Amino acid sequence: MSQAYDWIAPELNRLERVGWYRTPQISQSPPGPVIQFNGQSLVNFGSNDYLGLAGHPKLIEAAVNATQAWGVGSTGSRLLSGHRQLHQDLEIALAQFKQTEAALVFSSGYLANLGVVAALVSSQDLVIADAYNHASLKSGAKLSGAKVYEFAHGNLEQAQELLSQHRPHYRRCLILSDSVFSMDGDLCDLPKLLGLAAGFGAMVLIDEAHATGVLGPTGRGSVEHFACQEQPLIQVGTLSKALGSLGGYIVGSQRLVDYLRNRARSWIYTTGLSPADTAAALAALHLIQAEPEHHHKLWQNRNLLAQLLAELPPSFPLKLLPSESAILCLQGETIPAVQAMSQILHQAGYWVPAIRPPTVPRSRLRLSLMASHRPAQIIGLVEALQAWTV
Numbered sequence: 353m354s355q356a357y358d359w360i361a362p363e364l365n366r367l368e369r370v371g372w373y374r375t376p377q378i379s380q381s382p383p384g385p386v387i388q389f390n391g392q393s394l395v396n397f398g399s400n401d402y403l404g405l406a407g408h409p410k411l412i413e414a415a416v417n418a419t420q421a422w423g424v425g426s427t428g429s430r431l432l433s434g435h436r437q438l439h440q441d442l443e444i445a446l447a448q449f450k451q452t453e454a455a456l457v458f459s460s461g462y463l464a465n466l467g468v469v470a471a472l473v474s475s476q477d478l479v480i481a482d483a484y485n486h487a488s489l490k491s492g493a494k495l496s497g498a499k500v501y502e503f504a505h506g507n508l509e510q511a512q513e514l515l516s517q518h519r520p521h522y523r524r525c526l527i528l529s530d531s532v533f534s535m536d537g538d539l540c541d542l543p544k545l546l547g548l549a550a551g552f553g554a555m556v557l558i559d560e561a562h563a564t565g566v567l568g569p570t571g572r573g574s575v576e577h578f579a580c581q582e583q584p585l586i587q588v589g590t591l592s593k594a595l596g597s598l599g600g601y602i603v604g605s606q607r608l609v610d611y612l613r614n615r616a617r618s619w620i621y622t623t624g625l626s627p628a629d630t631a632a633a634l635a636a637l638h639l640i641q642a643e644p645e646h647h648h649k650l651w652q653n654r655n656l657l658a659q660l661l662a663e664l665p666p667s668f669p670l671k672l673l674p675s676e677s678a679i680l681c682l683q684g685e686t687i688p689a690v691q692a693m694s695q696i697l698h699q700a701g702y703w704v705p706a707i708r709p710p711t712v713p714r715s716r717l718r719l720s721l722m723a724s725h726r727p728a729q730i731i732g733l734v735e736a737l738q739a740w741t742v
């Protein structure tokens with residue numbers, strides 16, 4: 353390669369030096385509570401498949417049937433040749449599940465966030481965002497060209513100050529927040545955020561990626577959890593976590609969806625979701641409403657792990673972060689300490705990824721629960737953690 357690319361090698365060295373260099377490992381097993389790496393079976397605490405649906409026979413059957421009927425690819429953008437009845441059925445089912453007027457399905461949650469944020473605001477507008485928001489919301493805000501101010505994680509007093517100071521100088525204002533923070537597991541105070549937005553004439557967009565299928569009495573997400581269904585807001589999310597498939601969505605008013613169909617570039621200029629992914633997500637929506645036991649099981653498992661982690665002795669070197677979701681995090685002092693812990697758990701037969709900068713400011717073990725974990729697997733994990741302290 354020409355000299356123009358010579359900067360890449362030293363940059364890779366720098367990433368390695370500061371402990372930020374990452375490579376994916378090949379997982380040799382189908383989705384489930386046990387994952388295989390290099391021939392070793394590990395209990396999987398690193399999956400977003402909260403309800404254990406990614407390998408569910410009903411989703412597989414729906415995907416296979418849709419592929420046989422409609423082929424592998426959807427062959428074009430939704431506005432050209434790539435729109436199928438299946439897409440419409442999924443959007444109707446999503447809107448019904450989320451108790452909104454309408455829905456729009458994107459090729460991924462990342463693309464939904466990019467496209468929706470950049471369609472709602474532009475250079476004349478203001479974005480107020482939680483500093484711990486997902487990378488896709490941050491990228492969407494940047495892409496939009498709006499002026500962006502971040503408030504410290506969860507600090508709505510600071511959000512209010514930013515709104516008081518800057519809102520009068522901009523045309524539109526959009527407040528962005530994850531509803532469940534993906535690397536901490538805590539929740540945004542949605543009722544308070546909506547109250548704040550109403551006072552300043554601001555739109556609110558929440559990212560329900562880790563809340564859909566998880567939070568609320570029937571798994572409809574944080575809006576159900578906080579009983580905010582009647583309030584004006586925009587929800588984005590993914591089909592790739594509790595719904596077990598692939599893709600992203602936005603739900604809200606019919607007018608909003610009509611607007612996004614015409615203005616969200618990451619929806620307009622990309623190929624429609626594949627028939628298999630669409631059909632699997634639709635099957636998942638039917639399944640979680642017909643079989644609430646998956647949701648109950650997830651919460652039993654999550655509450656068991658939360659209780660056992662809370663009982664770890666004060667001398668335990670990692671700190672349990674506050675969480676109200678199916679994500680539980682143990683934060684450590686240094687990157688090597690957290691990586692060492694992840695390695696020890698690996699040797700003991702548990703897959704618990706270490707999350708480190710730049711994804712998070714301080715390294716942590718991130719544990720995500722699945723409905724399909726057995727209690728003995730959760731108890732075994734905590735025993736392996738305890739063995740490290742002695």
Ligand code: PMP
Pocket residue numbers: 460461462463465486488530534559561562589590591592598599600
């Ligand atoms: N938002 C959040 C909060 C996420 O955690 C993720 C996935 N990690 C996304 C959006 C992106 O979703 P997808 O994987 O469907 O692109």
